[in-house]
Amino acid sequence: MIDVHVFKKLFAPDGTMELDVKLVIDRHSFVTLFGASGAGKTTLLKILAGIVQPDKGQISVNDSKWYDSQRKFSLPPQKRKVGFVFQDYALFPNMTVFQNLEYASFNKKRSKSKIDELIDLMELGGLKDKKPGILSGGQKQRVALARALVESPDILLLDEPLSALDYSMRLKLQEYLLKVHKNYQLTTVLVSHDPGEIIKLSDHIYELKEGKIIRQGKPSEIFGMGQTSAKFSFTGEILHISQEDVLYIVTILIGNDVVKIVADQCEVDQWQPGDKVLVASKAFNPIIRKL
Amino acid sequence: MMDWSPLILTFQLAFITTVILFFISIPLAYWLTHSRFRIKPAIEASISMPLVLPPTVLGFYFLLAFSPGNAFGQWLDEWLGIRLVFTFPGLVIASVIYSLPFMVQPIRSGLSGLSPSMIEASYIMGKSKWTTLLKIELPNIKTSLLTGMVLTFAHTIGEFGVVLMIGGNIPNKTKVASIAIYDEVEALNYDTANQYSLILFVLTFAILLLVYIVNGSNFKYFGYD
Numbered sequence: 001m002i003d004v005h006v007f008k009k010l011f012a013p014d015g016t017m018e019l020d021v022k023l024v025i026d027r028h029s030f031v032t033l034f035g036a037s038g039a040g041k042t043t044l045l046k047i048l049a050g051i052v053q054p055d056k057g058q059i060s061v062n063d064s065k066w067y068d069s070q071r072k073f074s075l076p077p078q079k080r081k082v083g084f085v086f087q088d089y090a091l092f093p094n095m096t097v098f099q100n101l102e103y104a105s106f107n108k109k110r111s112k113s114k115i116d117e118l119i120d121l122m123e124l125g126g127l128k129d130k131k132p133g134i135l136s137g138g139q140k141q142r143v144a145l146a147r148a149l150v151e152s153p154d155i156l157l158l159d160e161p162l163s164a165l166d167y168s169m170r171l172k173l174q175e176y177l178l179k180v181h182k183n184y185q186l187t188t189v190l191v192s193h194d195p196g197e198i199i200k201l202s203d204h205i206y207e208l209k210e211g212k213i214i215r216q217g218k219p220s221e222i223f224g225m226g227q228t229s230a231k232f233s234f235t236g237e238i239l240h241i242s243q244e245d246v247l248y249i250v251t252i253l254i255g256n257d258v259v260k261i262v263a264d265q266c267e268v269d270q271w272q273p274g275d276k277v278l279v280a281s282k283a284f285n286p287i288i289r290k291l
Numbered sequence: 292m293m294d295w296s297p298l299i300l301t302f303q304l305a306f307i308t309t310v311i312l313f314f315i316s317i318p319l320a321y322w323l324t325h326s327r328f329r330i331k332p333a334i335e336a337s338i339s340m341p342l343v344l345p346p347t348v349l350g351f352y353f354l355l356a357f358s359p360g361n362a363f364g365q366w367l368d369e370w371l372g373i374r375l376v377f378t379f380p381g382l383v384i385a386s387v388i389y390s391l392p393f394m395v396q397p398i399r400s401g402l403s404g405l406s407p408s409m410i411e412a413s414y415i416m417g418k419s420k421w422t423t424l425l426k427i428e429l430p431n432i433k434t435s436l437l438t439g440m441v442l443t444f445a446h447t448i449g450e451f452g453v454v455l456m457i458g459g460n461i462p463n464k465t466k467v468a469s470i471a472i473y474d475e476v477e478a479l480n481y482d483t484a485n486q487y488s489l490i491l492f493v494l495t496f497a498i499l500l501l502v503y504i505v506n507g508s509n510f511k512y513f514g515y516d
Contacts, residue, residue, distance in 0.1 A: 051411045077414040084415045090408040094430040103426065104416045151417070 001027050002155065002187065006047055006057035006067070010211065012038055019043060019054075019211035025189065025204075027062070030181055032190045032198045034222070035208035041191040042087075044208070045157045048189065049084050050077035061154060083148030083156045083186075087163065089140045091132035097143050098128045104150040111150055118146040121183070122176060138169040142176065149180060156181070158190045162197065167256055174200055195223055195235045195276060196255070223278065233280035238273050252279060293486050296463050297471035301491075304379075304467060305447040308386040312394040312443050313436075315387070320398035321424065339396075341389045350456025353385050357457065375457070382458045382465055389453050393442040401435025402428060441502045445495055 002025040010017045019040040025031050033041040046052035047067075048059065056069035066075045092100055101118065105111030119125055122142040132140055141161055148156060158177070162170045174197060181188050181201075192198055198205060199219040207215040207222060215222060223235065236254035241263075243249075248268040250261050261279065263271075271277070323335065341349060357375035358364045367373045375381030405428060413423040429436065451469045458465030460474060468487050475484035 046411075049411075049415050051414060077411070078417045078419065080415075082415060084412060086408040086412060088406060088408055090406060090412040092409060092413075092427055092431070094427070103413075103418075106417060147416075 001025065001062060002048075003058075003060045004044075004048065006044075006054040006059065008043065008047065008052075008054040010040060010043060017211045021208070021211070021213055023206055023213065023216075025187060027187055028185050029203045030188045030190070030201055032192055032202040032205045032219075033208060034193060034198060034205050036193070039208040040211040041208055042159050045084075045159050045189065045191055048155065049082050049157055050075060050080050081151065081154040083151070083153035085141070085144045085148050085156075085158045085161045087160045089132075089144040091140055091143055091147075093132055096129050096131055097124060097135075100132065100143060101147050101150050104147045106151060114150060114152075118149055121180070122146045137165050138173060141165065141173055145173075145176065145180065149184060149186075152184065154187065156186045156188045158188065158192075160191050160193075162192070163194070170194075170197065171255075177201060199223060199235065233278055235276060235278055238271055238275045238277055240273055241268055241271060252277065254279060293483055294462075294471075297466050297468045297487065298490060300379075300463070300466065301448055301468040304382055304386060305444045307383050308390055308447045309394075309440055309443045311383070311387050312390060313440060316391070316394040316398050316439065317424075317429070320395050320402055321428075323395070323399050324402040339392050342392050346389065346450065346452030347456055349389055350385065350453040353381070353388075353453070353457045357381055377457075377459045377461060377465060379458075379464055382454060382467075385453050385457045386447050386450060389450065390443045390446045393446050394439040397435045397439040397442065398432065401432030405431060437502065437505075441498060445498060448491065448495060 002023075004025075005022040006019070008019040010019050017038075017040070021040070021044055023031075033044060035041055043052055047054050050066070053074060054067065054069070057067065058065070058069065059067040061080075065071075065073060066080055067073065092103065095103060098115070098119070101115045102108055102111070105115065119128060122145065124139070124142060124146060127135060127139060127143075132143065135143065145161070161177075162173050165173065177188075177190075178201060180186065190198075190201060202219055205216060205219055205222045206213050234254045236252040236259075238250060239253050239258065240251040241248055242251075246264075248263045248265065250263045250268065250271070252259050252261060259279070319338075323331065328334075354376060355361060356363050357367070359368045359374065359376070364374075364376065367375065373380065375384060409427060409431075410423055413427050414420075418426070449469065450467070451473070454465070454467055455470055455473075458467070458470075460466050460470055466474070468491055472484050472487045472491075475481075475487065
């Protein structure tokens with residue numbers, strides 16, 4: 001269990017901002033920090049890793065103290081057992097994929113089988129001896145993820161790991177994330193602002209705004225899915241609203257697909273292109289066809 | 292017959308200066324990159340002074356400081372038995388200070404250009420600052436290290452004012468090539484002066500050409516005087 005209560009004064013573009021966060025993360029859960037950029041999500045992640053120092057507060061992980069401002073104690077990042085995946089991957093350009101993973105281990109011989117296992121799991125076999133410079137974004141991300149897992153961390157911290165990737169690559173990497181989270185029984189903290197990704201991956205969400213937690217709960221509670229009795233539902237983005245006779249056609253992007261849905265005037269008045277929406281069907285008569 | 296000793300002395304001086312500066316400049320550049328000391332601007336200014344100060348000014352102060360007639364020079368002489376005026380070790384120390392910015396600045400700009408997350412990643416992997424510097428930071432700024440070494444070497448070969456002030460013109464001890472050329476011209480031995488000059492010209496061109504070829508366009512030309 002991770003128990004965090006920290007304060008830190010941050011310098012935002014429009015003056016200072018007080019980061020004041022209290023959260024409890026259960027062991028083996030997948031938690032997402034959600035919110036607009038500049039809300040303090042990445043800082044919170046870095047405070048957990050020990051590379052940013054809070055002004056005061058305490059952090060304890062599985063009953064051991066990592067940070068306690070009253071006792072002026074802070075466990076250095078080198079001693080915290082965390083895996084961190086950076087937004088820019090932070091791979092070492094002077095080393096091959098294999099050497100990147102090897103560098104992360106404390107004992108090269110002992111970790112050999114773990115590294116091989118991770119290379120298999122992430123399907124990096126063919127890239128083992130390549131330098132990061134020539135890899136694609138998705139490949140780099142898989143290397144970064146594998147590297148963060150070499151020393152079996154207590155907590156896996158992911159700082160918008162998929163934001164720079166295209167949609168299909170994101171889907172694939174979400175699968176990898178779920179796979180490693182389950183396989184290695186990790187406690188994972190993800191920073192993300194993609195609702196689709198969050199709903200798919202996380203058990204619990206904390207929404208941050210200007211350094212404070214404004215909402216928390218299960219994905220279905222946060223994204224309002226609990227209120228409908230939908231048998232299936234998708235999140236999407238409104239691309240276009242057009243009028244045809246008395247009806248309106250709303251064009252929505254769901255994943256890679258563009259769907260057109262009929263709506264009427266009173267609904268359309270509240271919407272505009274760019275809105276994130278939930279598309280749900282009560283499934284009275286869905287079409288099922290064998291592929 | 293041309294005397295080779297000034298050329299040999301020049302390259303010895305340049306080599307020793309480069310080696311010493313390499314090991315001094317890495318910790319110094321690292322400190323300048325990572326610390327937020329209040330006196331940092333003053334230290335940065337002192338390091339960069341040789342870029343703008345006439346070499347004779349530096350040479351003049353070295354001469355005063357190292358002279359056995361003064362407190363510091365006397366202390367060196369009496370306690371350590373070292374005399375730095377008009378000796379080769381004196382030349383080395385003067386060159387080290389004179390060429391300091393040419394080694395420190397490229398290394399520093401290399402270090403500060405590295406992605407901070409790369410260094411943080413290394414710390415999170417349990418690696419110390421020392422290991423991170425050795426295995427991650429330095430290998431990723433090879434270009435800057437090479438730039439620093441070549442500029443220092445070339446700059447030391449080109450020294451004149453400092454060397455003349457602190458070293459004088461003692462054959463086999465402090466008479467480096469640049470001074471030998473001046474000496475020969477004064478004595479109207481244009482042929483010998485030309486031989487020295489031509490050798491320096493070709494050798495320095497060859498060194499720089501090699502670096503440009505090896506490094507391609509990555510070799511950052513750094514304000515060279």
